[in-house]
Amino acid sequence: xxxxxxxxLLSAAKSVVVIIILLTAVAYAVWLERKVVGRMQNRWGPTRxxxxxxxxxxxxxxxxxxxxxxxxxxxxxPLYIAAPMISVALALMSxxxxxxxxxxxxxxxxxxxxxxxxxxxxxVLLGVxxxxxxxxxxxGWSSNSKYxxxxxxxxxxxxVSYEASLGLxxxxxxxxxxxxxxxxxxxxxxGTYFGxxxxxxxxxxxxxxxxxxxxxxxxxxxxxxxxxxxETELVAGYHTEYSSMKFAMFFMAEYTNMFTVACVxxxxxxGGWHGPALTFLPMVVQSFVPLFWFAFKIFLxxxxxxxxxxxxxxxxxDQLMAFGWKVLLPIALANIVLTSLYIGLTTP
Amino acid sequence: MPDNYLASYLPLLIQFLLVGAIAGGMVTLSWLIGKHKxxxxxxxxxxxxxxxxxDARQRFSVKFYLVAMLFILFDVEAIFLxxxxxxxxxxxxxxxxxxxxxxxxxxxxxxxxWKKGVLDWSRADSDQIVALPxxxxxxxx
Amino acid sequence: MQPVATSWFFYGLSAVAIVSALxxxxxxxxxxxAISLVFTLLSLAGLYLMLYAPFVAGVQIIxxxxxxxxxxxxxxxxxxxxxxxxxEQFNKQWLVATIATVVLGALFGYVYYHxxxxxxxAVPPTPEQVNTQQIGMSLYTxxxxxxxxxxxxxxxxxxxxxxxxxxxx
Numbered sequence: 001x002x003x004x005x006x007x008x009l010l011s012a013a014k015s016v017v018v019i020i021i022l023l024t025a026v027a028y029a030v031w032l033e034r035k036v037v038g039r040m041q042n043r044w045g046p047t048r049x050x051x052x053x054x055x056x057x058x059x060x061x062x063x064x065x066x067x068x069x070x071x072x073x074x075x076x077x078p079l080y081i082a083a084p085m086i087s088v089a090l091a092l093m094s095x096x097x098x099x100x101x102x103x104x105x106x107x108x109x110x111x112x113x114x115x116x117x118x119x120x121x122x123x124v125l126l127g128v129x130x131x132x133x134x135x136x137x138x139x140g141w142s143s144n145s146k147y148x149x150x151x152x153x154x155x156x157x158x159x160v161s162y163e164a165s166l167g168l169x170x171x172x173x174x175x176x177x178x179x180x181x182x183x184x185x186x187x188x189x190x191g192t193y194f195g196x197x198x199x200x201x202x203x204x205x206x207x208x209x210x211x212x213x214x215x216x217x218x219x220x221x222x223x224x225x226x227x228x229x230x231e232t233e234l235v236a237g238y239h240t241e242y243s244s245m246k247f248a249m250f251f252m253a254e255y256t257n258m259f260t261v262a263c264v265x266x267x268x269x270x271g272g273w274h275g276p277a278l279t280f281l282p283m284v285v286q287s288f289v290p291l292f293w294f295a296f297k298i299f300l301x302x303x304x305x306x307x308x309x310x311x312x313x314x315x316x317x318d319q320l321m322a323f324g325w326k327v328l329l330p331i332a333l334a335n336i337v338l339t340s341l342y343i344g345l346t347t348p
Numbered sequence: 349m350p351d352n353y354l355a356s357y358l359p360l361l362i363q364f365l366l367v368g369a370i371a372g373g374m375v376t377l378s379w380l381i382g383k384h385k386x387x388x389x390x391x392x393x394x395x396x397x398x399x400x401x402x403d404a405r406q407r408f409s410v411k412f413y414l415v416a417m418l419f420i421l422f423d424v425e426a427i428f429l430x431x432x433x434x435x436x437x438x439x440x441x442x443x444x445x446x447x448x449x450x451x452x453x454x455x456x457x458x459x460x461x462w463k464k465g466v467l468d469w470s471r472a473d474s475d476q477i478v479a480l481p482x483x484x485x486x487x488x489x
Numbered sequence: 490m491q492p493v494a495t496s497w498f499f500y501g502l503s504a505v506a507i508v509s510a511l512x513x514x515x516x517x518x519x520x521x522x523a524i525s526l527v528f529t530l531l532s533l534a535g536l537y538l539m540l541y542a543p544f545v546a547g548v549q550i551i552x553x554x555x556x557x558x559x560x561x562x563x564x565x566x567x568x569x570x571x572x573x574x575x576x577e578q579f580n581k582q583w584l585v586a587t588i589a590t591v592v593l594g595a596l597f598g599y600v601y602y603h604x605x606x607x608x609x610x611a612v613p614p615t616p617e618q619v620n621t622q623q624i625g626m627s628l629y630t631x632x633x634x635x636x637x638x639x640x641x642x643x644x645x646x647x648x649x650x651x652x653x654x655x656x657x658x
Contacts, residue, residue, distance in 0.1 A: 011359035015366050069382040073391040079520070085371035092370065096363040116359035120621060123430070123547030124360070130423075130555020134527075137559065141520075141566045145393035157412050160419035160559060167426035167551075174433035180544075180621055240394050245378030249371070318469035321415070325467045329422070329458075333451060336429065340436060344444040347437055354495065357538055410654045416560040417650040421643050423556050427548050428639070431625030439629055446633060453640035457647030464651050 014115050022095055026255045027057035033306045040310035064248040072241050079142035084249035087135030091256035094128040097121040098263045099183045101273040101290035113291065121182040125264060126167060129219060133159050136238050143241035151237025154317060159219055161324040166215035168332035172208035172339045173201050173268045186272035202269040207335045209269045211328050216261040220254060222305060224312040225320060262301035270297050414466050425454050499539060506532040519565045523558060530554050544621040
């Protein structure tokens with residue numbers, strides 16, 4: 001077999017494995033959310049299907065596929081069908097550049113724990129995020145329903161507004177790392193400050209992290225920024241007219257984007273897969289310890305998402321836009337100026 | 349780099365084809381499996397039980413365009429900052445002053461936009477395309 | 490790994506770029522035109538990528554596809570499509586258009602056949618230098634003045650956007 005065919009096969013296999021894991025994780029993130037929010041509201045959450053309701057995601061998935069697929073009469077059909085596909089495809093796209101750990105070893109065979117290591121990985125992520133607006137905008141427009149259109153307008157305006165702050169918040173990290181490659185950014189965070197504090201970008205860049213987290217919540221349309229699907233005003237926002245699997249695809253896209261946000265946050269601010277080495281474990285398990293730390297940090301991020309959903313009310317739309325432009329953007333700019341001033345003065 | 353360079357982007361293409369196939373597969377599968385019992389009422393746009401009046405696509409506030417335009421401008425600024433941030437350690441303080449001038453000029457535009465009330469969404473005044481009576485009291489700007 | 494079949498990728502991307510660019514001007518529905526333009530821009534990004542300029546490709550996607558085309562789509566989404574479809578698609582300026590095309594073609598032809606010294610010779614990419622760093626180094630040292638001018642351009646654009654969109658300033 002020629003080298004290129006091996007290469008294509010290997011990377012396709014990696015993609016398939018990562019996508020399957022990601023989709024499973026997305027399904028269980030929904031389960032986790034329902035459980036945790038349930039307990040926060042003094043309810044049980046899903047309990048009926050399987051022990052602790054663990055088979056609930058499976059039941060949901062089957063039900064989504066079996067449901068009647070309604071295409072309303074006056075929708076613009078090609079785009080109406082394309083919009084959920086765009087959303088889900090782009091959401092699954094960004095995981096391709098995310099590194100999960102160093103090398104994975106299976107006996108003599110070893111491969112980087114990443115689908116592909118491109119040196120502009122951060123730009124790829126931002127590009128995918130910026131193109132994701134199309135799924136939302138086209139869904140609302142093609143539905144030809146007033147609720148959908150209002151929801152999609154709100155969503156698009158919100159996403160582009162917070163994308164500006166999101167893009168600016170990452171620059172502080174770039175100033176520290178000097179690279180757009182996610183692997184190099186993570187490797188720059190190994191070691192400790194003062195011998196005990198992990199050398200995570202979070203500590204010098206906590207302002208940037210705050211901006212990033214807020215902007216990312218708004219980008220993923222999550223509470224407290226879930227204005228596009230404010231059910232008390234807009235029924236379901238841009239996906240009002242969607243049913244069955246097409247609705248589920250928007251849902252999946254939203255949760256997958258949460259995972260992407262968690263991955264980027266972990267890689268940029270919390271040292272990625274770096275964590276205490278668990279030396280007492282057998283050698284075979286050792287190579288998976290970084291993966292564990294990575295997954296653990298992502299779990300904490302998702303828990304934060306759910307926690308905030310269970311805690312905060314929704315913003316008003318004018319508050320949302322004012323917050324994005326008048327608070328986050330100036331903070332992000334100030335952080336860049338301060339960070340660069342510090343680095344410029346301390347670099348010999 | 350050249351050898352590995354193109355090879356490092358090939359998996360992105362593969363991933364793209366895969367996720368495209370997955371997305372298409374999901375739509376097709378639910379179309380094939382789901383039942384189709386359509387009625388005229390079921391296929392109407394959802395408006396909480398009311399019969400929809402008129403076309404959904406109407407003119408909306410110009411503020412949405414303005415926000416999109418502002419976004420492009422700040423996106424351009426952010427894009428300029430990426431290569432700057434990456435090589436900042438080589439530029440040192442020269443780079444800092446250089447960027448400070450740039451940021452200050454753009455910030456001037458930002459303050460102008462702020463003062464003109466483009467970022468205030470709740471004010472129903474002359475910003476709207478639809479001719480609303482001017483509710484802002486005279487001299488409020 | 491040696492790159493294989495790069496020319497096929499090149500021709501594929503070029504074909505997509507040209508065909509979708511033709512679609513932009515021949516489709517009657519403006520939404521179709523806008524989406525064709527998105528495909529043109531995406532395939533151009535692919536071509537930049539093949540020219541060892543990943544940063545430029547990323548900028549192409551983030552700014553053009555994710556920014557400018559979203560604005561286009563915003564505008565198009567709210568025009569009356571039925572009305573638009575009845576409008577005449579091409580106007581009558583074919584004479585001016587032909588002259589402009591011929592002049593542009595002649596210019597391209599001249600540069601292609603006699604333009605050896607016009608541009609500095611292409612430098613093959615080196616492993617130690619990444620495209621982003623290269624762009625940064627030349628933009629922020631050699632081309633510093635144009636870069637600062639760009640900020641004034643942005644300022645003018647911001648003010649222009651506000652002036653155009655607001656009835657009363």
